[in-house]
Amino acid sequence: MVTAAAVGLGAVPGGPALADTGAAGAPPPVVTRAALDPSLVAGRGAAVAFAEQEAENAATNGTIIGPDRSAYTLPAEASGRKAVRLTPGQHVEFTLPSKANAITVRYGIPDAPGGGGITAPLDVTVNGRAKRTMTLTSQYAWLYNQYPFSNDPNADLLHPDWWITECACVPATTTPPPVIAKPFRPNHFYDEQRLLLGRTYRAGDRVRLTVPAGSNAAWTVIDLLDSELVGPPRVTLAAANVLAFGADPSGRRDSADAFDRAIAFAQRKRLKVYIPPGTYQVNRHIIVDNVTIEGAGNWYTIIKGREVALDTPAPDGSVHTGVGFYGKDASAGGSRNVHLSGFAIEGDVRERIDTDQVNGIGGAMSDSTIDGLHIRHTKVGMWFDGPMTNLRITNNVIVDQIADAINFHTGVTNSVVSNNFVRNTGDDGLAMWSEKTANAGNTFDRNTVQTPVLANGIAVYGGRDNTISNNLVADPIREGSAIQVGSRFGAEPFAGHLRIENNTTVRAGTYELNWKIGLGAIWFYALEKDIDADIQVVGDHYLDNTYNAIMLVSEWSVKDLYAIENVRFKDIRVDGTGTSVVSARVKGTASFENVDARHVGAVGVNNCGSFGFPPTGSEFSLTDLGGNDGGGTTGPWLAPWMLPNTVTCDDRPPVVAPPAPSPW
Structure with missing residues (x-):
């Protein structure tokens, strides 16, 4: 063994x-x-x-x-x-x-x-x-193992009926079954x-x-x-101090009930709740509505809890509970006027169970703010189920999550995620997932996302009138990349506009195990619907791309059904690609203006379209709006002979590692 x-x-x-x-x-x-x-x-x-x-x-x-x-x-x-x-x-x-x-x-x-x-x-x-x-x-x-993973290195395949690349087979259908090395993945x-x-x-x-x-x-x-250099603890005097309601700063006794009492008193007296320095044991959700809760700073005030198995599953499907601050469920009207700041949340989540509500922050919170928290070892740092509106998430550190750091799931509107630092998530770092109801009017701005182990740094699944701007995304590991725009996971269609502006990605573009191709640092994925909203990508820098800088792709099984139309790229810098600047594996169109590239490892545009290869050219067309300069060993990255839709399809081009990024 x-x-x-x-x-x-x-x-x-x-x-x-x-x-x-x-x-x-x-x-x-x-x-x-x-x-x-x-x-x-x-x-x-x-x-x-x-x-x-x-x-x-x-x-x-x-x-x-x-x-x-x-x-x-x-x-x-x-x-x-x-x-x-x-x-x-x-x-x-x-x-x-x-x-x-x-x-x-x-x-x-x-x-x-x-x-x-x-x-x-x-x-x-x-x-x-x-x-x-x-x-x-x-x-x-x-x-280990296949999604949603196992803690057991010696476990057999979780899904023997799934295709796996290690044997290029579906193990359950082979005779005899293949021997899969353990630990698996x-x-x-x-x-x-x-x-x-x-x-x-x-x-x-x-x-x-x-x-x-x-x-x-x-x-x-x-x-x-x-x-x-951490400053001194913050003290708030005119507040409901949780110590006065029986909270234990040593962490030996559970303080959840004391927190509830302090919150109820503060709501009646219109006071803040203050949590002084200490470690407080909390093993369930603290429900928050119309309340301000301040800690002494996230290095000093730590809310820490065990994951607790439930005797019977909760109505939402959870089989565990754990430490977390939750707004009321949207079906109950959600919460409003919640303001959380200056403390750490430390969970005890060691396995991924998607039905579990064991997140640091959850529920629905409108007209609310979350600032200066440090969250680790929960399933998702912050998961919001709308409808809800006007939430501001700022200056938080979210690390070591089993799944996402922040996910706007369903009907979150007019909200901002700004100046947050994310590292080591087990799924998307920041996500807008418009399942059932569109997210709209939201902005993810000036955040850093590093080393998401699975999926993407920042992902937008459907929705309308959203903005991804001024972010830094580095080192996605597998089955995703730095930025994804995806029609998938049952998301509502893209509508209105989507702005992706002034972001920097580095060492992005992972190897997709099932497709056996490299992804782009930014990739558009039409799996369930067309992507045909007003989408503009302006001012992004794509540095040290493992494969492509830009990818537009559809799943083979739906390649003749869906298209990606009229995406506009402008004022982009591409510093190093293992393969191409643009990889098109879908039908549709895109335009390029002032897209400058250097150290391009393969032909600048790898245009496969939807693999029909008709005599008229690729099903994907590119429009040159001027100023597209630079390239690599094969010449200009966007040469006139490629336009509008010359087939330049190399299904799996050789990878040429680019040099390290340098000043432009």
Whole structure:
């Protein structure tokens, strides 16, 4: 039997060990954003309080792993597709770029052979002193098998009647059944922890992370360190303090009922609710309506709960409950005037059960705000079922989710998601899913989404008059990419307009396992309906694209039914593609104006249309509106001979890895 730990080791391509420069010769700090020079992403993504430093740029006597973009490997799920592997006794040392009193460590350690995770120590010192020991865990990592995944590395196929690429077959129909290596498709390797250092350190001080000798983890992978100067706790005096209603800041007793009492009192007296510093145990939903709840800051006020199995399923299908702040259900009128800020929510979700309502924030909330929260280890950070309107979600950090970070599901209107930081989701980072009722008039602006393990950084499934702008999306891992516009999942059709403006993507475009092709950094997918709204993509930068920068595609079974029409691309920069700038695998039309490209690995336009190859040319037509410059080894990316619909179809072109992005 191959253990999960062994798979983890086998999934770590080894690079050279960095010379341990030691204290005297420590390299200067390299601060990045999404593992890039910050100048390359200026004005894009969330403005955050921390400085990101990649472990591969630090001093270490460990081994650099990667780069690798192959799914189911530790380098692929790392920020920037590189990390550092440590064995017991080894370390990685970061030089602080500015004052800091707190750090966040993103790491991976092996699973237990039978699943369920392990814990292991990691020593933290600053300038060789003040040792503290973090207890790392893989209890919230390591999923296996087919969707919706398993925690058991030794499980048989969850769906033996599904086609799988590993044997190019449907296992249930083969005689004898194929032998599928176990663990099957291990993924979701990383987790992160935060640590207050107890005092403020200066720029130039050295934070060393050491795996102690005798650690029970055969290896520890350090992906990055975020350092931050956290301000003092916030105090709100004119408020209903939860301590006065019996809440326990030590976390030993459940505080859910005390929270309810404080909320009820605050509603009667028109006061805020204040949650002082502490860790509060809450193992169910806290229902919020017409109330303001403030913590002392998300480093100080922590609401933490266990996942609890229900004796009988809830009416919504949940078989578990857990910590979360929920508006009333939309069928009951939803909630209004809810304002949540300044605390952390830490769940206990270790498996994906789609019917479970075990999200950090849920329900319906209109005329409300959610600001400055830190959410981890829930199923979805924030999941909203409308109809609801006028919600503002700002300045939150959402990490280590089993599924999405934020999902506007059904009838969310005139709402904004802005300046949020998302890392390590198990599904779409940010999504608008117009199932049954259209989402309309919403904006996702200036957010950062990194390393979604499954699906997309930002996805829009149907809806009308929505905007995706000024976001930074990096390192999607599999079965998705940075930005998707999709007619799928039963979504209402696209209508009105969709604006995709001034976003930057990097190292995007995953390998689609079933189609066996590479996706675009942005991809339009007509699966269930035509996509024919007023869609404009303006000012985007697509950097270091694994395959294509832009893809327009339909499923083979419906390729003659649906089209993608009149998408307009303008003022786009494409810096590096493994294959083409545009891959068209659908019927329809698009126009291009001032789309500049360089380091293009294959022919600029891979135009297959809907694979009918009629004598009149491809079923997909391109319009050149001028200013489309640059290209690669095959010449201009949009040459006149390609227009409007020359077939230039290479179903699976060779991939040429582009150079790293650089100033334009």
